[in-house]
Amino acid sequence: MLAGLGGLAWGGVFLATERELVVPPLLTAAPVRLPAGDVAEGERLARVLGCRGCHGPDLGGRVFVEIPHVARLVAPNLTQVRARYDDRAFVRLMRSGAKANGRLALVMPSKAFQRLRDDQLSHLLAYLRAVPPVAHELPPTRIQLMARVGMLTGHYKLDDFRADKPESPAVLADRHEADAGRHLALVACSECHGMDLAGFPEEGTPGLVVAKAYDEAEFARLLREGITKAGGESASGMMSAVARDRFSALSDEEVAALKAFLDQR
Numbered sequence: 546m547l548a549g550l551g552g553l554a555w556g557g558v559f560l561a562t563e564r565e566l567v568v569p570p571l572l573t574a575a576p577v578r579l580p581a582g583d584v585a586e587g588e589r590l591a592r593v594l595g596c597r598g599c600h601g602p603d604l605g606g607r608v609f610v611e612i613p614h615v616a617r618l619v620a621p622n623l624t625q626v627r628a629r630y631d632d633r634a635f636v637r638l639m640r641s642g643a644k645a646n647g648r649l650a651l652v653m654p655s656k657a658f659q660r661l662r663d664d665q666l667s668h669l670l671a672y673l674r675a676v677p678p679v680a681h682e683l684p685p686t687r688i689q690l691m692a693r694v695g696m697l698t699g700h701y702k703l704d705d706f707r708a709d710k711p712e713s714p715a716v717l718a719d720r721h722e723a724d725a726g727r728h729l730a731l732v733a734c735s736e737c738h739g740m741d742l743a744g745f746p747e748e749g750t751p752g753l754v755v756a757k758a759y760d761e762a763e764f765a766r767l768l769r770e771g772i773t774k775a776g777g778e779s780a781s782g783m784m785s786a787v788a789r790d791r792f793s794a795l796s797d798e799e800v801a802a803l804k805a806f807l808d809q810r
Contacts, residue, residue, distance in 0.1 A: 562693040565703055566651075568643035577633040579667040587672025590665055592794045593733055594658070595787070605679035610652075616692040618651055619685060624678045635670050640711040651686065654736040655708035660719040661732055726806025729799055733791070737783070742810070749781050756807035764804045768792040 591597060591604075599620035600606050606622035629645035630638065637643050642655030661669075688696075695701040709716050722728040730742055734753060738744045744752035756764060759774050766772050769792070771785030778785045795803075 558690065558693050558697065562688070562696050565696060566649050566688075567647055568641050568649050568707075570647075577636045579632045579636065579663060579670060582664070582667030582669070582671030584668075584671045584675045587668035587670070587675075589794050590669055591672055593791055594669075595654075595733075595736065595791055596669075598787075598790065599652070603679050604673070604676050605681035606683050608683065612692075614691055615689055615695075617684065617687040619683050620652075622679060622681050622683055623673060624676055627673050630670075630673075632670070635673075636666060639666055639669075640708065642706065642708040649703065649706060651706055653706070655706065656740055657732050657735045659708045659711055659716060660722075660728070662720060662728075665732075724802075724806055725799065726802035726804070729795075729803050730806060734803075737787070742807075750783075753807050754810060756804065757810075759804075761801070761804055765797075765800050768795060768800055768803075 597604070599609055600623050601620075604623040606620050606625075608617060608619050610616060610618035626645070634645050638645070638650065639655075639661060640659045642650050642653060642659070644650050692701060696703060719728070719731055722731070730753070731740070734742060737750050738753050742753040744750045746752070759767060763774050767774070767784075768788050771778065771788040773779055773785070
């Protein structure tokens with residue numbers, strides 16, 4: 546009897562959390578077809594946005610979280626799963642955080658990526674389709690009982706991974722932001738510093754108001770080389786590593802625009 550009750554309880558938890566992991570359909574005019582993109586620009590954008598950080602330099606994917614009895618989170622091999630994404634499915638993924646099967650793409654920074662312009666999505670998709678296939682088999686993402694209970698009790702907050710309403714006035718305004726620096730901050734910096742760019746000081750991530758302490762040359766050095774104003778690595782090492790891997794691909798114009806925006810805040 547106890548086993549039966551346990552099974553019912555597990556079933557209830559499973560069904561409740563499965564509903565939480567389903568993303569509503571994206572309401573757009575059909576059919577969606579992106580304009581032709583530039584592969585080289587897509588590769589650069591993928592670097593700036595950190596796609597390689599989770600999916601690997603060759604986009605072959607990796608297991609990036611493995612907690613026994615809790616969860617295994619896997620960044621998929623994009624050279625294998627790309628066949629599931631026509632233009633419409635790719636737009637839905639980037640605008641709403643829904644994978645081809647309609648489930649939430651856990652950990653992907655959907656709030657940031659949904660603010661990318663159509664031309665940026667075109668470049669990214671062109672690059673994704675051009676990358677040579679990688680023979681790298683991975684286990685599936687697995688969410689176990691402890692994680693599912695944590696989802697229901699608020700210990701694990703799915704809202705941190707969910708996109709905002711894709712066609713809401715605020716998201717549309719951000720997607721068509723004329724200030725190049727603000728747009729860049731929203732799509733590339735918000736993953737670590739939050740959509741308000743105020744950071745998470747309790748976790749060691751400062752607000753981007755700190756950029757005002759840098760002159761233009763120091764700020765460019767930070768983004769290109771990961772060297773802080775004090776002349777060394779960032780406190781946790783994360784910003785230095787991210788700068789060298791990702792932000793060193795920014796153009797001089799993008800660095801200047803980002804600095805100008807952050808100085809105005």
